[in-house]
Amino acid sequence: MSAPNRQPGWDKRAINQIASVFYGGLGPMFEAHGWATEGRVISQIAPTKVVQTYGSVEAFERAHADGVDHNPMLNPMTAIEGDPPEVWLISLYGFTTESWGLLGFTDVRMRTAFLNKSKYGALVVVYAAGRASTDLRGKVLGVQQVSHRTGTKWDFLAPERVDGERADPDRAAKWLHALKLMRGWRVAPECRPSIEDFAPETYNAKNARAIGSMCLRLTPSEARRVLDLNLVEIPVYGGAPVEPQLPGPAMQVLLPSRPGPVSQSGYMVREAEGPNHLYILRLHGDADKFLGYEASGHSIIKVGFSVSPQTRCDAHNGALPACAFEWKIEKSTYAEQRSPFPSSRHALAGEGEMKKLLANEGKSLGGEFFLADTKLVDRAWKAAIVAAENWKS
Numbered sequence: 596m597s598a599p600n601r602q603p604g605w606d607k608r609a610i611n612q613i614a615s616v617f618y619g620g621l622g623p624m625f626e627a628h629g630w631a632t633e634g635r636v637i638s639q640i641a642p643t644k645v646v647q648t649y650g651s652v653e654a655f656e657r658a659h660a661d662g663v664d665h666n667p668m669l670n671p672m673t674a675i676e677g678d679p680p681e682v683w684l685i686s687l688y689g690f691t692t693e694s695w696g697l698l699g700f701t702d703v704r705m706r707t708a709f710l711n712k713s714k715y716g717a718l719v720v721v722y723a724a725g726r727a728s729t730d731l732r733g734k735v736l737g738v739q740q741v742s743h744r745t746g747t748k749w750d751f752l753a754p755e756r757v758d759g760e761r762a763d764p765d766r767a768a769k770w771l772h773a774l775k776l777m778r779g780w781r782v783a784p785e786c787r788p789s790i791e792d793f794a795p796e797t798y799n800a801k802n803a804r805a806i807g808s809m810c811l812r813l814t815p816s817e818a819r820r821v822l823d824l825n826l827v828e829i830p831v832y833g834g835a836p837v838e839p840q841l842p843g844p845a846m847q848v849l850l851p852s853r854p855g856p857v858s859q860s861g862y863m864v865r866e867a868e869g870p871n872h873l874y875i876l877r878l879h880g881d882a883d884k885f886l887g888y889e890a891s892g893h894s895i896i897k898v899g900f901s902v903s904p905q906t907r908c909d910a911h912n913g914a915l916p917a918c919a920f921e922w923k924i925e926k927s928t929y930a931e932q933r934s935p936f937p938s939s940r941h942a943l944a945g946e947g948e949m950k951k952l953l954a955n956e957g958k959s960l961g962g963e964f965f966l967a968d969t970k971l972v973d974r975a976w977k978a979a980i981v982a983a984e985n986w987k988s
Contacts, residue, residue, distance in 0.1 A: 606652040610641050613656065617663045627669065629835060648777070650743030654715045667716030668777065671740060671849045674718045680818035681717040683709075683810040684797055686724035690736035692779030694753035696832030698741045698810075699770025705809040706745070706772040712812070715743045716777070719810060720821065722790040724803070726765075734787040737780055738821060738845075739831075744775040751775050753832045777834060780826040780849075783842040783903030785872065785929045793820055822846045825902050841910065842903045870935035871942040873979055874904035874927040875949070875972060876911065880920035886966075893957070893966045896925065898949045898975070900942035904929055926976050936983050945983030949975045 611621070618624035621637050630644045642652065648668065649655040658666045667674040667681055674681035685698070698719060700706040719739050723731040748771050752760065761767050782788075790798050794817045798806065805811055826849070827842040842848075876897040882890035901907045904927040911922045924930060936942045950963070952975045957967035967975070 606642055607638070609652055609656055610645055611638070613659050614641070617659055627663070647744065648742060649715050650745065650775075654743045658715050667714060667718075667740075668742075669716075671716070671718060671778075674714075674716060674740075675818050675821055675849075677714075678815070680813060680815055681714045682813045682818035682821060683713065683717060683719045684794055684806050684813055684817075685719055685721055685810045686803070686807040687721050687736075688726045689723065689731070690721050690779075690781060692737070692739060692776055692829055692831045694756050694832050695751075696753070696776050696834065697746075697748060697751035697770070697773035698739065698776060699748050699774075700772045701769045701808065703772040706774065709774070709810055710743055710745075713741070713743075713810075717741050718821065720793070720813065722793070722798075724807065731787075733790055735782055735790060735793050735824070736787065737782050737829075738824070738826065739776050739780075740778040742775045742777050746773050746775060747771055748773050751833055775833065776831045779829050779831045780845075781829050781906075783825040783827060784905045785903050785935075786825040786842075788820075788824075793817070821849075827903070827906050841901070842906045869902070869939065870937055871900045871902055871939050872904050872928045872933075872935050873900050873942055873945045873949075873976075873983060874898070874907065874929075875925040875976060876904075876908055876922045877925040877972075878920055879923055880918075882966075885920060890966060893968050894925075894972070895960065895964065895966055896953075896972060897922070897964050898946055898953070898979075899963050900936075900939065900946050902935070925972065928980070933980075941983045941986045944986035945979035948982035949979040952978055 614621045614624040618627060621641055625632065625637065625641075625644070628644070628648060630648075632640055645652055645655045649658060658668055663669060665673045667677075698709075700709070717740070719741055720735060721737050721739060722735045723733065748760070749757065751773050794813060796814045797811050797817055802811060822845045824845045825842045826845045827840050828837050828848065830837045876899075878885065878895040878897075882893065882895050885895065897911065899907065904924055908922050908924050915921070928935065936945070946963075950965075953959070953965040953967050953971065957965050957971050959965055
């Protein structure tokens with residue numbers, strides 16, 4: 596594209612030109628980004644939507660310098676495949692994009708440096724450090740996509756976290772200089788690699804402070820390790836809603852599900868082929884009230900297999916309204932520190948054995964749901980392990 600004319604109205608002209616050249620008009624451009632007009636004239640609201648997503652019209656222009664297919668906002672895979680890759684590393688205390696919708700810097704100069712070096716839509720890999728719980732520390736927790744929209748921590752922090760953040764003397768003055776997150780993907784809890792294995796070239800004791808304060812770019816080989824992660828997309832505070840999903844290989848999860856952007860709602864990843872864990876969930880709460888009839892002391896359970904039983908449990912809880920009921924993992928091969936079964940067919944054999952026994956000696960509630968007592972659940976679990984271990988093609 597030609598150098599922009601910075602006369603009054605240049606921003607609208609630049610947006611209209613990109614919309615025409617790359618999308619065929621403002622309407623298709625809005626559709627590709629998932630933007631709503633909110634009852635306003637599309638040409639009038641377009642600059643607002645562009646700035647909200649890209650941070651500035653200039654960043655919007657740069658994002659389209661190589662065309663739509665290479666715009667990481669619309670296809671995160673391009674960030675991994677870029678030369679150099681737009682994949683960075685940072686250490687945080689946790690990974691809670693649902694309420695923490697920002698990439699924060701304590702020193703504004705660090706934010707400026709990141710803006711100058713990175714591209715809009717860059718991916719930032721997060722590993723746990725500092726005050727993270729001991730079971731998470733040193734583990735890769737997730738990946739977040741960052742815009743160039745600047746603000747303060749308080750602009751992109753969920754209201755329910757503000758009071759606690761201000762009251763914590765170790766946190767109140769940190770990460771004040773923020774960039775808005777666009778999307779987030781959590782690594783399945785059962786599949787979190789250590790940071791030493793994930794980024795052996797970038798991560799070391801010498802770089803730890805720089806990683807935590809300003810982010811460091813990953814090498815091309817490290818960036819491609821993102822594709823080895825099992826990810827599940829989760830909501831970002833202030834972003835588009837995301838329906839409960841199953842974890843899947845990053846190669847699948849990060850690809851656009853339709854022309855243009857990756858769908859940000861309603862996109863369900865089926866259980867991935869490959870290693871899987873068996874699990875049993877139990878519904879905690881008054882079973883009599885839930886069923887509408889007496890359960891006779893039996894439990895409502897759900898059986899299945901997944902690369903991440905915890906993510907499946909979270910998804911089922913996400914489908915419940917706020918209430919007195921909650922799904923919890925009763926049993927899982929991961930919790931028992933067993934290796935995952937080598938294929939979904941092995942796991943399917945174990946699931947099938949559980950279903951058969953529970954249906955014959957308990958009560959089927961439809962699909963993978965049953966009513967059973969504790970002894971029957973234990974027997975079904977043992978039978979499932981044997982069936983999965985002995986399955987042969």
